[in-house]
Amino acid sequence: MITPEKLQIFEQEMRAVGEDLREFGLLIDECPDKLPLYSERPSLHLINRMMIPPEFGGEPIVTIGSEKYYGLSCIERAAAIEQLAYGDAGVFLGSPGASMSGIIINELADSQQKERFYSRFLKAPSWTFFALSEPSKGSDATAIQTKALPNLDGSFILNGEKYFIGNGCRADMGLVFAQTNQTPLGIQVFLVDTSVAGFNAVPLDTMGVRAVQLSHLTFANLHIKEEQVLGKHLSRAKRGFWGALQTFHRMRPGVAALALGVAQAAYNYLLTQRRNFNTLEKHQLEQLELRLIMTRSLIRYAAMEIDTDTNKGYLASLGKVQASQLAEEVTQVAIDCLGPGSMYEHPLLNKWYRDARAFEFMEGTTNIQKVNLFQAYITGKMSYA
Ligand SMILES: Cc1cc2nc3c(=O)[nH]c(=O)nc-3n(C[C@H](O)[C@H](O)[C@H](O)COP(=O)(O)OP(=O)(O)OC[C@H]3O[C@@H](n4cnc5c(N)ncnc54)[C@H](O)[C@@H]3O)c2cc1C
Structure with a gap:
């Protein structure tokens, strides 16, 4: 657990990163598609490597004495995100990195899936998405209609659409929630690569946090391999x-x-x-x-x-x-x-x-x-x- 003194130092370091986001926040608010042009800035580099565990090559976002912080605990994230949002919430949300998907990956993915997910950020800034909401299903998440129909060989065919998905149109990969059958445990999470056939994403025009480029995703007969089912090593109730x-x-x-x-x-x-x-x-x-x-x-x-x-x-x-x-x-x-x-x-x-x-x-x-x-x-x- 981080001590109050260390938390204060941690916050100061994050405040400085937030200040940098503020410098170009208004510009990105006007032209959200320009955000990737800033991906070489140290602030975006730091956000890109937030939440990568050290065993998967992660580097600390802050080091205080001998303590290293990776943004992996809720308290570190709450303190860091407040300061980054103080700088610019939109740019923070629109930045590359593990983001919301990282939390699920950390909890549910097997080691191969983690390796595949985290290794992207180590090579270059990479964007991810987290796709649960649909055009007519938001709060009622258990009633989603996107379907992943199983094949005999363990693979799946994904069809459906997702709406309001942060960074959807600039992401390299992301998590998609889909129904595999009509039972309560039927909703599974899939780690999807956006370069595959059948994936499409278009940005939506929004008023707030415009930098995150909320997107409309569609999946048309997108093929998913068995190893892309998140947490397949866990029981159906746990994944x-x-x-x-x-x-x-x-x-x-x-x-x-x-x-x-x-x-x-x-x-x-x-x-x-x-x-x-x-x-x-x-x-x-x-x-x-x-x-x-x-x-x-x-x-x-x-x-x-x-x-x-x-x-x-x-x-x-x-x-x-x-x-x-x-x-x-x-x-x-x-x-x-x-x-x-x-x-x-x-x-x-x-x-x-x-x-x-x-x-x-x-x-x-x-x-x-x-x-x-x-x-x-x-x-x-x-x-x-
Ligand atoms: C900036 C932003 C970023 C987002 N990013 C993502 C993302 O990355 N991935 C993703 O999957 N989704 C994302 N979303 C979508 C977000 O999760 C949904 O907007 C949210 O879940 C609400 O769903 P909805 O818009 O369909 O509204 P609805 O669910 O239709 O709700 C409309 C109204 O009805 C009320 N309501 C609904 N059900 C009940 C109930 N049972 N009891 C009482 N009141 C109820 C709600 O409170 C709300 O006021 C994002 C949205 C925003 C605005």
């Missing part, structure tokens, strides 16, 4: 959708940290742009500042708890609800305080305002997080005491 569900808890503190980073950036920016506030505004700012501190504590507490027990995933749901709401509120307050022309006069604020509204949907909406919380409550995992 597939149900196995991945456990890993979602590990992603959530990071998504909450993204929203917190944007909220903090907008708050700090407001204070640099306006010095004098009336009593009502001062009161509002004090409350926001307290909520920023509280939300950070909650996210970090959730991350540390999940690092030792994934059953505590409901804590991250709580953090995500708070952080995404806070990001929306802070950006709104900043815009109100800076006057009617603020959306035109402050391009960064304009961007944060749009970015903040994307977090509500990423990795489960507020309603879905509340369903998680309710389930934790009625099953006794969470209590008021």
